[in-house]
Amino acid sequence: MSLAATYKLGARLFWRDKAMLAGSVITPVGLTVGMPLLMRHVQADGVAWATQTFYGSTALVLSITGFMNIAVALSMRRDQLVLKRLRSTMLTDGQILAGEIASTVTQTVALVVGCLVAVRFVADVPFPDNPVVFVAATLGGAVCVAVLGAAYTAAIPRAELAAAMTVPVFLVCGVGAGAMGPLLDLLPSWVRSVFDLLPTSAAVHAMKTGEFAAPALNLALWTLAGLVAIRLWFRWEPRRS
Amino acid sequence: MTAIQVSGLVKRYGAFEAVKGVSFEVAEGEIFALLGRNGAGKTTTVEVLAGFQRPDEGTVRVLGLDPAGQRGEARRRTGVMLQEAGFFPDLTVARTVDTWRDFTAAARPRDEALRLAGLAHKAGTKVRQLSGGEKRRLDLALATLGRPEVLFLDEPTTGMDPEARRDTWELVRGLAADGATVLLTTHYLEEAQRLASSLAILDGGAIVAAGGMAETLAAQSGRVAFRMPPGVAPDELPLPVTLEGELAVCRAEDPDLAAQTLLSWAAGRGLRLTGLDVRAATLEDLFLDRSTS
Numbered sequence A: 001m002s003l004a005a006t007y008k009l010g011a012r013l014f015w016r017d018k019a020m021l022a023g024s025v026i027t028p029v030g031l032t033v034g035m036p037l038l039m040r041h042v043q044a045d046g047v048a049w050a051t052q053t054f055y056g057s058t059a060l061v062l063s064i065t066g067f068m069n070i071a072v073a074l075s076m077r078r079d080q081l082v083l084k085r086l087r088s089t090m091l092t093d094g095q096i097l098a099g100e101i102a103s104t105v106t107q108t109v110a111l112v113v114g115c116l117v118a119v120r121f122v123a124d125v126p127f128p129d130n131p132v133v134f135v136a137a138t139l140g141g142a143v144c145v146a147v148l149g150a151a152y153t154a155a156i157p158r159a160e161l162a163a164a165m166t167v168p169v170f171l172v173c174g175v176g177a178g179a180m181g182p183l184l185d186l187l188p189s190w191v192r193s194v195f196d197l198l199p200t201s202a203a204v205h206a207m208k209t210g211e212f213a214a215p216a217l218n219l220a221l222w223t224l225a226g227l228v229a230i231r232l233w234f235r236w237e238p239r240r241s
Numbered sequence B: 001m002t003a004i005q006v007s008g009l010v011k012r013y014g015a016f017e018a019v020k021g022v023s024f025e026v027a028e029g030e031i032f033a034l035l036g037r038n039g040a041g042k043t044t045t046v047e048v049l050a051g052f053q054r055p056d057e058g059t060v061r062v063l064g065l066d067p068a069g070q071r072g073e074a075r076r077r078t079g080v081m082l083q084e085a086g087f088f089p090d091l092t093v094a095r096t097v098d099t100w101r102d103f104t105a106a107a108r109p110r111d112e113a114l115r116l117a118g119l120a121h122k123a124g125t126k127v128r129q130l131s132g133g134e135k136r137r138l139d140l141a142l143a144t145l146g147r148p149e150v151l152f153l154d155e156p157t158t159g160m161d162p163e164a165r166r167d168t169w170e171l172v173r174g175l176a177a178d179g180a181t182v183l184l185t186t187h188y189l190e191e192a193q194r195l196a197s198s199l200a201i202l203d204g205g206a207i208v209a210a211g212g213m214a215e216t217l218a219a220q221s222g223r224v225a226f227r228m229p230p231g232v233a234p235d236e237l238p239l240p241v242t243l244e245g246e247l248a249v250c251r252a253e254d255p256d257l258a259a260q261t262l263l264s265w266a267a268g269r270g271l272r273l274t275g276l277d278v279r280a281a282t283l284e285d286l287f288l289d290r291s292t293s
């Protein structure tokens, strides 16, 4: 009952916050639909390019709508002492975070699937060969980045810095998964192999190829690391020293 | 039955000891006032009792539970109004209460909660548009939503207008009459005196006075004050006085008797004692007497 309540609260707050919506929905959706559309029309081999760019860009949805959104929301609520107030209710710490993570995950998955449908029609990007793996990888990736985003708040000293501090994360995730088109191919190979270890890269790889085992292991390990970090370092109240 | 038990509580922030070995008990159904100057350690004590912080030394029990170790169970049965906590600014008052009702077992109906807190007319207002006192009322509505067995109120009436304060007292008395145990902090000593049946005064993290309200006040001297008659030196008076400006102030366990003594002395000399003011000890006297600046 209480997890449902925090889930509902997280969703309600998300769709109500217009400024946040602009940043965490319009930007990634614009890129994820817009870039493939552009590629489709400027490149000779348009559909292949559009497909490539679309899958890369889903890493942006994961890292902006998933990671950045939860990191900003949680650090703001921490600094405004809202998390503290929530903790004065019957909710357990786990329910508070799980509700927030679950609502972030829903939004992220909905956007990725929405973008998939959109690019099918505007840029002729074919539906994935294995839709089950696509959805599972989206879900797994979304859970993973939301957990990591919650853990990341421990490193954010003040809420004003939250958005700025997540920029490098989504740049790296975006480039690493190929969202910036050919940019990835210009990088030295060791950088590329490091990028391949990112959870967003693993999720995108699974979505694109339908391969499941290795990406699932990658996501599970990152998620576990995030949970451990939350346990060790998550701060419910602003720093006072 | 003891509802709240604190023994030898020590709480440090780094090297600074904010609470230095505090012990007290609150019986079930009692209203207990925790008083003290700014920085005395009230909020720290409340936060330990509410399970937000763990004691560095000593033990606390609320309904027999360890509030930090058994937080889930303890929170189900307690309500907390923190001195400082945030709201979701974009939710309306009604939405906020509805949201909290989702988290609260056996919660009051929304309209009842709003009415009790005097917020019915603000139901549709966004929380960010509320005044300071209105926010405090909403705070109170949320803390009392689940009819808790133990209620912690950290400066519940700060910023409230006189009427809202009176409403709050009624609400708190009603909850206590229904069996709830209430621990509150306040800087309004008159409020504590009216509401609480027992108290502790903290000073610099230690208790300097504690006990039942009536007994503690009875043990404190009352006060007789009058304007010093012209041409009379203080040592001519039959009782020792201290001078506060042109007022002579005499502290006495039985202020009525002291007043009679002073009046008959004055009558014998053909003097009039003007500005005479006789009163039993107030909590404020006790407070100023015990807590050091």
Ligand SMILES: Nc1ncnc2c1ncn2[C@@H]1O[C@H](COP(=O)(O)OP(=O)(O)OP(=O)(O)O)[C@@H](O)[C@H]1O
Pocket (backbone or CB within 6 Å): A240, B013, B016, B018, B036, B037, B038, B039, B040, B041, B042, B043, B044, B045, B083
């Ligand atoms: N997180 C903290 N870090 C360091 N010192 C703190 C912290 N919280 C409180 N203190 C210090 O501990 C002391 C007690 O603080 P506390 O908030 O318990 O006082 P209080 O009695 O509630 O005061 P007030 O009446 O002003 O609310 C103060 O001197 C305060 O500066």
Ligand SMILES: [Mg+2]
Pocket (backbone or CB within 6 Å): B042, B043, B044, B083, B154
């Ligand atoms: Mg305080």
